[in-house]
Amino acid sequence: MSEHLSKQFDSELDSIRAHVTRMGGLVEEQLLGALNAFGESNQELSKLIVERDKGVDEMEMAIDTACANIVVRRQPTAIDLRMVMAVSKAVTDLERIGDEAKKIAKTTRKIIERGSGGCLTQILQVRHMGEQTATMLREVLDAFVRLDFAAAASIVRRDKEVDQHFRAVVRQLITYMMEDPRTISTALDVIFIAKSIERVGDHCKNIAEDVIYIAKGRDVRHLGLKGLAREMGAE
Protein backbone atom coordinates (compact mmCIF):
# COMPACT_ATOMS: atom_id res chain seq x y z
CA MET A 1 0.00 0.00 0.00
CA SER A 2 1.45 3.36 -0.98
CA GLU A 3 1.84 6.17 1.53
CA HIS A 4 -0.57 8.92 2.43
CA LEU A 5 0.13 12.51 1.53
CA SER A 6 -0.13 13.03 5.27
CA LYS A 7 2.79 11.31 6.99
CA GLN A 8 1.08 11.85 10.31
CA PHE A 9 -1.93 9.81 9.14
CA ASP A 10 0.39 6.98 8.09
CA SER A 11 2.06 6.91 11.46
CA GLU A 12 -1.28 6.98 13.28
CA LEU A 13 -2.48 3.93 11.32
CA ASP A 14 0.85 2.17 11.85
CA SER A 15 0.63 2.83 15.54
CA ILE A 16 -2.86 1.31 15.73
CA ARG A 17 -1.70 -1.80 13.90
CA ALA A 18 1.31 -2.09 16.20
CA HIS A 19 -0.93 -1.83 19.25
CA VAL A 20 -3.24 -4.54 17.95
CA THR A 21 -0.24 -6.79 17.46
CA ARG A 22 0.93 -6.10 21.03
CA MET A 23 -2.54 -6.70 22.43
CA GLY A 24 -2.74 -9.92 20.39
CA GLY A 25 0.58 -11.04 21.85
CA LEU A 26 -0.60 -10.36 25.38
CA VAL A 27 -3.89 -12.20 24.82
CA GLU A 28 -2.01 -15.15 23.36
CA GLU A 29 0.20 -15.32 26.47
CA GLN A 30 -2.88 -15.18 28.65
CA LEU A 31 -4.55 -18.02 26.76
CA LEU A 32 -1.46 -20.25 26.76
CA GLY A 33 -0.88 -19.44 30.45
CA ALA A 34 -4.45 -20.35 31.36
CA LEU A 35 -4.30 -23.62 29.39
CA ASN A 36 -1.00 -24.54 31.09
CA ALA A 37 -2.32 -23.65 34.52
CA PHE A 38 -5.25 -25.98 33.86
CA GLY A 39 -3.14 -28.80 32.38
CA GLU A 40 -0.55 -28.64 35.17
CA SER A 41 -2.95 -27.73 38.00
CA ASN A 42 -0.75 -24.73 38.68
CA GLN A 43 -2.31 -22.49 41.33
CA GLU A 44 0.30 -19.70 41.10
CA LEU A 45 0.00 -19.40 37.35
CA SER A 46 -3.82 -19.26 37.58
CA LYS A 47 -3.57 -16.32 39.95
CA LEU A 48 -1.17 -14.51 37.68
CA ILE A 49 -3.46 -14.91 34.67
CA VAL A 50 -6.42 -13.45 36.56
CA GLU A 51 -4.34 -10.47 37.69
CA ARG A 52 -2.97 -9.73 34.25
CA ASP A 53 -6.40 -9.53 32.60
CA LYS A 54 -6.63 -5.85 33.54
CA GLY A 55 -3.80 -5.12 31.13
CA VAL A 56 -5.82 -6.58 28.26
CA ASP A 57 -8.83 -4.42 29.14
CA GLU A 58 -6.68 -1.29 29.22
CA MET A 59 -5.24 -2.03 25.80
CA GLU A 60 -8.70 -2.54 24.35
CA MET A 61 -9.79 0.87 25.58
CA ALA A 62 -6.62 2.58 24.37
CA ILE A 63 -6.99 1.12 20.86
CA ASP A 64 -10.69 1.96 20.70
CA THR A 65 -9.91 5.56 21.60
CA ALA A 66 -7.20 5.72 18.94
CA CYS A 67 -9.70 4.40 16.35
CA ALA A 68 -12.28 7.00 17.36
CA ASN A 69 -9.65 9.74 17.08
CA ILE A 70 -8.73 8.66 13.56
CA VAL A 71 -12.37 8.68 12.51
CA VAL A 72 -12.84 12.19 13.89
CA ARG A 73 -9.62 13.70 12.60
CA ARG A 74 -9.02 11.91 9.32
CA GLN A 75 -12.45 10.77 8.10
CA PRO A 76 -10.88 7.61 6.72
CA THR A 77 -12.24 6.08 3.52
CA ALA A 78 -11.94 2.80 1.63
CA ILE A 79 -9.10 0.55 2.89
CA ASP A 80 -8.35 2.94 5.77
CA LEU A 81 -11.97 2.97 6.85
CA ARG A 82 -12.25 -0.80 6.64
CA MET A 83 -9.06 -1.13 8.67
CA VAL A 84 -10.26 1.17 11.45
CA MET A 85 -13.69 -0.47 11.63
CA ALA A 86 -12.24 -3.97 11.62
CA VAL A 87 -9.64 -3.11 14.26
CA SER A 88 -12.29 -1.76 16.55
CA LYS A 89 -14.26 -5.01 16.20
CA ALA A 90 -11.19 -7.24 16.43
CA VAL A 91 -10.06 -5.72 19.73
CA THR A 92 -13.46 -6.54 21.21
CA ASP A 93 -12.93 -10.17 20.25
CA LEU A 94 -9.38 -10.11 21.63
CA GLU A 95 -10.65 -8.70 24.89
CA ARG A 96 -13.25 -11.48 25.07
CA ILE A 97 -10.54 -14.08 24.47
CA GLY A 98 -8.73 -12.50 27.41
CA ASP A 99 -11.92 -12.90 29.47
CA GLU A 100 -12.19 -16.57 28.52
CA ALA A 101 -8.56 -17.07 29.61
CA LYS A 102 -9.41 -15.46 32.93
CA LYS A 103 -12.44 -17.73 33.34
CA ILE A 104 -10.31 -20.79 32.58
CA ALA A 105 -7.81 -19.67 35.21
CA LYS A 106 -10.48 -19.00 37.84
CA THR A 107 -12.19 -22.34 37.25
CA THR A 108 -8.81 -24.06 37.45
CA ARG A 109 -8.31 -22.53 40.90
CA LYS A 110 -11.68 -23.88 41.99
CA ILE A 111 -10.77 -27.35 40.77
CA ILE A 112 -7.42 -27.26 42.56
CA GLU A 113 -9.00 -26.01 45.78
CA ARG A 114 -11.66 -28.73 45.67
CA GLY A 115 -8.79 -31.21 45.51
CA SER A 116 -10.70 -34.16 44.03
CA GLY A 117 -11.26 -35.36 40.48
CA GLY A 118 -7.95 -33.92 39.29
CA CYS A 119 -7.64 -36.72 36.75
CA LEU A 120 -10.40 -35.03 34.73
CA THR A 121 -8.00 -32.21 33.92
CA GLN A 122 -5.97 -34.68 31.91
CA ILE A 123 -8.63 -35.44 29.31
CA LEU A 124 -6.87 -35.54 25.99
CA GLN A 125 -9.63 -33.96 23.95
CA VAL A 126 -9.62 -30.82 26.10
CA ARG A 127 -5.89 -30.40 25.73
CA HIS A 128 -6.31 -30.93 22.04
CA MET A 129 -8.97 -28.22 21.81
CA GLY A 130 -6.68 -25.89 23.70
CA GLU A 131 -3.80 -26.46 21.32
CA GLN A 132 -6.06 -26.06 18.34
CA THR A 133 -7.49 -22.71 19.42
CA ALA A 134 -4.09 -21.39 20.51
CA THR A 135 -2.85 -22.16 17.00
CA MET A 136 -5.89 -20.46 15.49
CA LEU A 137 -5.20 -17.37 17.59
CA ARG A 138 -1.55 -17.20 16.56
CA GLU A 139 -2.41 -17.70 12.93
CA VAL A 140 -5.23 -15.17 12.87
CA LEU A 141 -2.95 -12.53 14.41
CA ASP A 142 -0.43 -13.36 11.70
CA ALA A 143 -3.08 -13.12 8.99
CA PHE A 144 -4.12 -9.76 10.42
CA VAL A 145 -0.62 -8.34 10.19
CA ARG A 146 -0.15 -9.59 6.62
CA LEU A 147 -3.80 -9.04 5.56
CA ASP A 148 -3.65 -12.63 4.34
CA PHE A 149 -7.28 -13.38 3.52
CA ALA A 150 -6.58 -16.94 2.32
CA ALA A 151 -5.11 -17.83 5.72
CA ALA A 152 -8.05 -16.07 7.37
CA ALA A 153 -10.51 -18.14 5.35
CA SER A 154 -8.86 -21.37 6.48
CA ILE A 155 -9.27 -20.26 10.11
CA VAL A 156 -12.96 -19.60 9.57
CA ARG A 157 -13.30 -23.15 8.26
CA ARG A 158 -11.39 -24.68 11.18
CA ASP A 159 -13.76 -23.28 13.79
CA LYS A 160 -16.20 -26.11 12.97
CA GLU A 161 -13.65 -28.70 14.15
CA VAL A 162 -13.31 -27.02 17.52
CA ASP A 163 -17.08 -27.15 17.92
CA GLN A 164 -17.05 -30.88 17.16
CA HIS A 165 -14.33 -31.48 19.75
CA PHE A 166 -16.37 -29.62 22.30
CA ARG A 167 -19.37 -31.87 21.77
CA ALA A 168 -17.14 -34.92 22.09
CA VAL A 169 -15.73 -33.60 25.38
CA VAL A 170 -19.21 -33.10 26.77
CA ARG A 171 -20.21 -36.66 25.82
CA GLN A 172 -17.08 -38.04 27.46
CA LEU A 173 -17.56 -36.10 30.68
CA ILE A 174 -21.17 -37.21 30.93
CA THR A 175 -20.00 -40.83 31.02
CA TYR A 176 -17.69 -40.00 33.96
CA MET A 177 -20.49 -38.29 35.83
CA MET A 178 -22.78 -41.28 35.34
CA GLU A 179 -20.14 -43.72 36.54
CA ASP A 180 -19.19 -41.75 39.63
CA PRO A 181 -21.42 -38.94 40.88
CA ARG A 182 -18.57 -37.60 43.06
CA THR A 183 -16.94 -36.31 39.89
CA ILE A 184 -19.93 -34.17 38.96
CA SER A 185 -18.65 -30.82 40.32
CA THR A 186 -15.27 -31.10 38.68
CA ALA A 187 -16.71 -32.56 35.47
CA LEU A 188 -19.01 -29.53 35.20
CA ASP A 189 -16.02 -27.22 35.76
CA VAL A 190 -14.13 -28.98 32.98
CA ILE A 191 -17.14 -28.55 30.69
CA PHE A 192 -17.09 -24.81 31.49
CA ILE A 193 -13.43 -24.70 30.59
CA ALA A 194 -14.03 -26.58 27.35
CA LYS A 195 -16.85 -24.16 26.60
CA SER A 196 -14.45 -21.24 27.13
CA ILE A 197 -11.98 -22.81 24.75
CA GLU A 198 -14.74 -23.31 22.23
CA ARG A 199 -15.65 -19.60 22.57
CA VAL A 200 -12.01 -18.67 21.89
CA GLY A 201 -12.38 -20.50 18.57
CA ASP A 202 -15.50 -18.42 17.79
CA HIS A 203 -13.65 -15.17 18.52
CA CYS A 204 -10.74 -16.23 16.31
CA LYS A 205 -13.25 -16.88 13.56
CA ASN A 206 -14.72 -13.38 14.02
CA ILE A 207 -11.27 -11.81 13.76
CA ALA A 208 -10.56 -13.88 10.65
CA GLU A 209 -13.76 -12.49 9.13
CA ASP A 210 -12.54 -8.99 9.96
CA VAL A 211 -9.29 -9.70 8.12
CA ILE A 212 -11.28 -10.78 5.05
CA TYR A 213 -13.35 -7.61 5.32
CA ILE A 214 -10.27 -5.40 5.40
CA ALA A 215 -8.62 -7.20 2.50
CA LYS A 216 -11.61 -7.84 0.26
CA GLY A 217 -14.20 -5.33 1.41
CA ARG A 218 -16.74 -8.13 1.73
CA ASP A 219 -18.73 -8.99 4.81
CA VAL A 220 -18.50 -12.78 5.01
CA ARG A 221 -20.31 -13.25 8.29
CA HIS A 222 -23.32 -15.56 8.19
CA LEU A 223 -22.51 -16.79 4.69
CA GLY A 224 -21.79 -20.37 5.70
CA LEU A 225 -18.80 -22.28 4.38
CA LYS A 226 -20.19 -22.58 0.84
CA GLY A 227 -20.85 -18.85 0.67
CA LEU A 228 -17.38 -18.17 2.03
CA ALA A 229 -15.80 -20.33 -0.68
CA ARG A 230 -17.81 -18.45 -3.29
CA GLU A 231 -16.64 -15.06 -1.98
CA MET A 232 -13.03 -16.12 -1.81
CA GLY A 233 -13.23 -17.36 -5.39
CA ALA A 234 -14.75 -14.10 -6.63
CA GLU A 235 -12.63 -11.45 -8.40
Added chain:
Amino acid sequence: MNPSHSPIPISALPVKAEVRDFNFHYGAFHALKDITMPLCERKVTALIGPSGCGKSTLLRSFNRMHDLYAGNRYGGEIILHPDQTNLLDPRVDPIEVRMRLSMVFQKPNPFPKSIYENVIYGQRVRGVTKRSLLDDKAEEALRAAALWNEVKHRLHDMAFALSGGQQQRLCIARALATDPEILLFDEPTSALDPIVTASIEELITELKEKVTILIVTHNMQQAARVSDFTAYMYLGELIEFGYTDEIFIKPRDKRTEDYITGRFG
Protein backbone atom coordinates in the same frame (compact mmCIF):
# COMPACT_ATOMS: atom_id res chain seq x y z
CA MET B 1 -30.94 1.62 5.64
CA ASN B 2 -30.90 -1.08 3.04
CA PRO B 3 -30.63 -4.43 4.80
CA SER B 4 -30.04 -6.45 1.67
CA HIS B 5 -26.47 -7.47 0.96
CA SER B 6 -26.25 -6.30 -2.63
CA PRO B 7 -27.77 -3.06 -3.92
CA ILE B 8 -29.99 -2.87 -7.00
CA PRO B 9 -27.82 -3.00 -10.12
CA ILE B 10 -27.36 0.50 -11.50
CA SER B 11 -28.48 -0.64 -14.94
CA ALA B 12 -31.89 -1.46 -13.45
CA LEU B 13 -32.52 2.12 -12.23
CA PRO B 14 -34.43 4.78 -14.17
CA VAL B 15 -32.05 7.03 -16.09
CA LYS B 16 -32.51 10.76 -16.62
CA ALA B 17 -29.52 11.34 -18.86
CA GLU B 18 -26.71 9.36 -20.41
CA VAL B 19 -23.25 10.41 -21.45
CA ARG B 20 -22.17 8.13 -24.31
CA ASP B 21 -18.65 7.86 -25.74
CA PHE B 22 -18.24 11.52 -25.00
CA ASN B 23 -15.09 13.36 -26.08
CA PHE B 24 -14.25 16.99 -25.78
CA HIS B 25 -11.43 19.08 -27.26
CA TYR B 26 -10.38 22.59 -26.32
CA GLY B 27 -8.78 23.30 -29.69
CA ALA B 28 -5.97 20.76 -29.90
CA PHE B 29 -6.26 19.74 -26.25
CA HIS B 30 -8.17 16.50 -25.70
CA ALA B 31 -9.83 17.31 -22.36
CA LEU B 32 -12.37 14.46 -22.05
CA LYS B 33 -11.86 10.95 -23.38
CA ASP B 34 -14.56 8.40 -24.12
CA ILE B 35 -16.74 9.14 -21.12
CA THR B 36 -19.77 6.91 -20.70
CA MET B 37 -21.96 7.18 -17.62
CA PRO B 38 -25.60 7.50 -16.60
CA LEU B 39 -27.31 10.12 -14.46
CA CYS B 40 -29.92 8.20 -12.53
CA GLU B 41 -33.25 9.91 -12.19
CA ARG B 42 -33.81 11.96 -9.02
CA LYS B 43 -30.47 10.92 -7.61
CA VAL B 44 -27.36 12.93 -6.82
CA THR B 45 -24.24 12.05 -8.79
CA ALA B 46 -20.92 13.50 -7.63
CA LEU B 47 -17.94 14.12 -9.91
CA ILE B 48 -14.64 13.91 -8.04
CA GLY B 49 -11.03 13.93 -9.12
CA PRO B 50 -7.85 15.98 -8.91
CA SER B 51 -7.71 19.55 -10.17
CA GLY B 52 -7.63 19.74 -13.95
CA CYS B 53 -9.09 16.26 -14.56
CA GLY B 54 -12.05 17.67 -16.47
CA LYS B 55 -14.92 17.77 -13.98
CA SER B 56 -16.03 21.30 -14.84
CA THR B 57 -15.55 20.63 -18.53
CA LEU B 58 -17.93 17.66 -18.33
CA LEU B 59 -20.46 19.56 -16.23
CA ARG B 60 -20.45 22.50 -18.63
CA SER B 61 -20.95 20.24 -21.63
CA PHE B 62 -24.38 19.39 -20.26
CA ASN B 63 -25.66 22.88 -20.81
CA ARG B 64 -23.59 23.58 -23.90
CA MET B 65 -21.54 26.32 -22.28
CA HIS B 66 -18.62 25.43 -24.52
CA ASP B 67 -20.58 26.52 -27.60
CA LEU B 68 -19.53 30.07 -26.90
CA TYR B 69 -15.99 29.47 -28.10
CA ALA B 70 -14.96 28.53 -31.60
CA GLY B 71 -12.42 25.72 -31.68
CA ASN B 72 -14.14 23.62 -29.02
CA ARG B 73 -15.26 20.23 -30.34
CA TYR B 74 -17.73 17.68 -28.98
CA GLY B 75 -17.82 14.01 -29.90
CA GLY B 76 -20.33 11.38 -28.80
CA GLU B 77 -23.68 12.11 -27.21
CA ILE B 78 -25.39 13.34 -24.09
CA ILE B 79 -28.90 11.93 -24.22
CA LEU B 80 -31.71 13.41 -22.17
CA HIS B 81 -34.57 11.08 -21.30
CA PRO B 82 -37.45 10.41 -21.69
CA ASP B 83 -37.48 12.15 -25.09
CA GLN B 84 -33.99 10.94 -26.04
CA THR B 85 -32.84 14.38 -27.09
CA ASN B 86 -29.12 14.48 -27.82
CA LEU B 87 -28.08 17.69 -26.06
CA LEU B 88 -25.04 18.00 -28.29
CA ASP B 89 -26.98 17.87 -31.55
CA PRO B 90 -26.26 21.20 -33.30
CA ARG B 91 -29.94 21.39 -34.24
CA VAL B 92 -30.87 21.54 -30.56
CA ASP B 93 -31.15 25.14 -29.38
CA PRO B 94 -28.73 25.79 -26.50
CA ILE B 95 -31.18 28.23 -24.92
CA GLU B 96 -33.81 25.48 -24.79
CA VAL B 97 -31.23 23.13 -23.29
CA ARG B 98 -30.41 25.63 -20.59
CA MET B 99 -34.07 25.78 -19.60
CA ARG B 100 -34.08 22.05 -18.96
CA LEU B 101 -30.75 22.05 -17.14
CA SER B 102 -29.75 24.77 -14.69
CA MET B 103 -26.30 25.48 -13.41
CA VAL B 104 -25.10 26.82 -10.05
CA PHE B 105 -21.51 27.99 -9.85
CA GLN B 106 -18.81 28.00 -7.23
CA LYS B 107 -19.05 31.71 -6.49
CA PRO B 108 -22.55 33.07 -6.11
CA ASN B 109 -23.15 35.15 -9.23
CA PRO B 110 -26.40 37.07 -8.84
CA PHE B 111 -27.21 39.61 -11.56
CA PRO B 112 -26.97 43.28 -10.57
CA LYS B 113 -30.71 43.40 -10.09
CA SER B 114 -33.20 42.97 -7.28
CA ILE B 115 -33.70 39.67 -5.50
CA TYR B 116 -37.06 39.31 -7.23
CA GLU B 117 -35.73 40.03 -10.71
CA ASN B 118 -32.93 37.55 -10.22
CA VAL B 119 -35.32 34.74 -9.40
CA ILE B 120 -37.74 35.33 -12.27
CA TYR B 121 -35.03 36.02 -14.83
CA GLY B 122 -35.66 32.73 -16.63
CA GLN B 123 -39.38 33.40 -16.77
CA ARG B 124 -38.76 36.78 -18.35
CA VAL B 125 -36.46 35.19 -20.94
CA ARG B 126 -39.31 32.80 -21.71
CA GLY B 127 -41.60 35.81 -22.23
CA VAL B 128 -43.78 35.42 -19.16
CA THR B 129 -45.17 38.84 -18.22
CA LYS B 130 -48.23 38.16 -16.07
CA ARG B 131 -47.44 39.61 -12.67
CA SER B 132 -49.29 37.00 -10.60
CA LEU B 133 -47.53 34.14 -12.40
CA LEU B 134 -44.16 35.75 -11.79
CA ASP B 135 -44.95 36.39 -8.12
CA ASP B 136 -46.02 32.81 -7.59
CA LYS B 137 -42.94 31.50 -9.32
CA ALA B 138 -40.63 33.73 -7.26
CA GLU B 139 -42.16 32.58 -3.99
CA GLU B 140 -42.13 28.91 -4.99
CA ALA B 141 -38.49 28.99 -6.05
CA LEU B 142 -37.35 30.98 -3.01
CA ARG B 143 -39.16 28.56 -0.72
CA ALA B 144 -37.59 25.57 -2.47
CA ALA B 145 -34.19 27.19 -1.99
CA ALA B 146 -34.93 27.75 1.73
CA LEU B 147 -34.56 31.50 1.37
CA TRP B 148 -38.15 32.76 1.36
CA ASN B 149 -38.45 33.57 5.06
CA GLU B 150 -35.26 35.59 5.04
CA VAL B 151 -36.11 37.75 2.03
CA LYS B 152 -39.89 37.91 1.70
CA HIS B 153 -39.99 41.46 3.11
CA ARG B 154 -37.18 42.76 0.96
CA LEU B 155 -37.74 41.19 -2.45
CA HIS B 156 -36.92 44.41 -4.21
CA ASP B 157 -33.60 45.03 -2.50
CA MET B 158 -30.50 44.52 -4.57
CA ALA B 159 -29.24 40.90 -4.59
CA PHE B 160 -25.75 42.06 -3.61
CA ALA B 161 -27.09 43.13 -0.24
CA LEU B 162 -27.42 39.45 0.73
CA SER B 163 -24.76 37.44 2.54
CA GLY B 164 -22.64 34.93 0.60
CA GLY B 165 -24.74 31.96 1.70
CA GLN B 166 -27.96 33.82 0.91
CA GLN B 167 -26.62 34.81 -2.51
CA GLN B 168 -25.84 31.18 -3.25
CA ARG B 169 -29.33 30.12 -2.25
CA LEU B 170 -30.65 32.93 -4.45
CA CYS B 171 -28.71 31.45 -7.36
CA ILE B 172 -30.22 28.07 -6.55
CA ALA B 173 -33.69 29.69 -6.51
CA ARG B 174 -32.94 31.28 -9.87
CA ALA B 175 -31.83 27.89 -11.20
CA LEU B 176 -35.01 26.26 -9.89
CA ALA B 177 -37.39 28.90 -11.24
CA THR B 178 -37.15 27.52 -14.76
CA ASP B 179 -38.35 24.11 -13.50
CA PRO B 180 -35.23 22.33 -14.71
CA GLU B 181 -35.05 18.57 -15.01
CA ILE B 182 -31.39 18.51 -14.07
CA LEU B 183 -29.44 20.77 -11.71
CA LEU B 184 -25.71 21.15 -12.27
CA PHE B 185 -23.58 22.31 -9.35
CA ASP B 186 -19.92 23.26 -9.74
CA GLU B 187 -18.37 23.33 -6.26
CA PRO B 188 -21.41 25.15 -4.90
CA THR B 189 -20.16 25.48 -1.32
CA SER B 190 -16.43 25.98 -1.64
CA ALA B 191 -16.80 29.69 -0.85
CA LEU B 192 -19.14 29.15 2.10
CA ASP B 193 -18.71 28.49 5.82
CA PRO B 194 -19.50 25.05 7.34
CA ILE B 195 -22.95 25.99 8.65
CA VAL B 196 -24.12 27.45 5.34
CA THR B 197 -22.50 24.49 3.59
CA ALA B 198 -24.52 22.11 5.75
CA SER B 199 -27.74 23.97 4.90
CA ILE B 200 -26.99 23.82 1.16
CA GLU B 201 -26.21 20.12 1.41
CA GLU B 202 -29.52 19.67 3.21
CA LEU B 203 -31.19 21.58 0.40
CA ILE B 204 -29.58 19.37 -2.25
CA THR B 205 -30.95 16.31 -0.51
CA GLU B 206 -34.44 17.86 -0.51
CA LEU B 207 -34.20 18.96 -4.13
CA LYS B 208 -33.59 15.47 -5.38
CA GLU B 209 -37.23 14.65 -4.65
CA LYS B 210 -37.92 16.61 -7.82
CA VAL B 211 -34.78 16.92 -9.91
CA THR B 212 -31.73 14.96 -10.95
CA ILE B 213 -28.50 16.48 -9.67
CA LEU B 214 -24.91 16.42 -10.88
CA ILE B 215 -22.40 18.03 -8.52
CA VAL B 216 -18.68 18.69 -8.80
CA THR B 217 -16.96 18.90 -5.45
CA HIS B 218 -13.45 18.91 -4.08
CA ASN B 219 -14.75 18.05 -0.67
CA MET B 220 -14.63 14.27 -0.45
CA GLN B 221 -16.78 14.19 2.66
CA GLN B 222 -19.34 16.31 0.87
CA ALA B 223 -19.43 13.83 -2.01
CA ALA B 224 -19.83 11.02 0.49
CA ARG B 225 -22.60 12.87 2.35
CA VAL B 226 -24.81 14.14 -0.46
CA SER B 227 -24.39 11.80 -3.41
CA ASP B 228 -25.95 8.48 -4.33
CA PHE B 229 -23.43 7.84 -7.09
CA THR B 230 -19.85 8.92 -7.51
CA ALA B 231 -17.73 9.21 -10.63
CA TYR B 232 -13.96 9.42 -10.22
CA MET B 233 -12.17 11.19 -13.08
CA TYR B 234 -8.47 11.37 -13.78
CA LEU B 235 -6.69 13.12 -16.67
CA GLY B 236 -9.86 13.42 -18.71
CA GLU B 237 -10.93 9.81 -18.24
CA LEU B 238 -13.70 8.29 -16.17
CA ILE B 239 -11.84 5.82 -13.99
CA GLU B 240 -14.69 4.49 -11.92
CA PHE B 241 -18.42 5.03 -11.55
CA GLY B 242 -20.59 3.38 -8.92
CA TYR B 243 -22.67 3.64 -5.80
CA THR B 244 -21.12 6.20 -3.47
CA ASP B 245 -21.08 3.68 -0.62
CA GLU B 246 -19.08 1.27 -2.73
CA ILE B 247 -16.67 3.90 -4.00
CA PHE B 248 -15.93 5.10 -0.48
CA ILE B 249 -15.76 1.68 1.18
CA LYS B 250 -14.36 -0.63 -1.47
CA PRO B 251 -13.47 1.04 -4.77
CA ARG B 252 -12.56 -1.36 -7.57
CA ASP B 253 -9.74 0.67 -9.07
CA LYS B 254 -6.49 1.26 -7.21
CA ARG B 255 -6.30 4.82 -8.63
CA THR B 256 -9.67 5.64 -7.06
CA GLU B 257 -8.58 4.17 -3.75
CA ASP B 258 -5.33 6.16 -3.77
CA TYR B 259 -7.20 9.36 -4.49
CA ILE B 260 -9.97 9.07 -1.93
CA THR B 261 -7.66 7.84 0.82
CA GLY B 262 -5.23 10.67 0.10
CA ARG B 263 -2.31 8.52 -1.06
CA PHE B 264 0.40 9.18 -3.59
CA GLY B 265 -0.58 7.70 -6.94
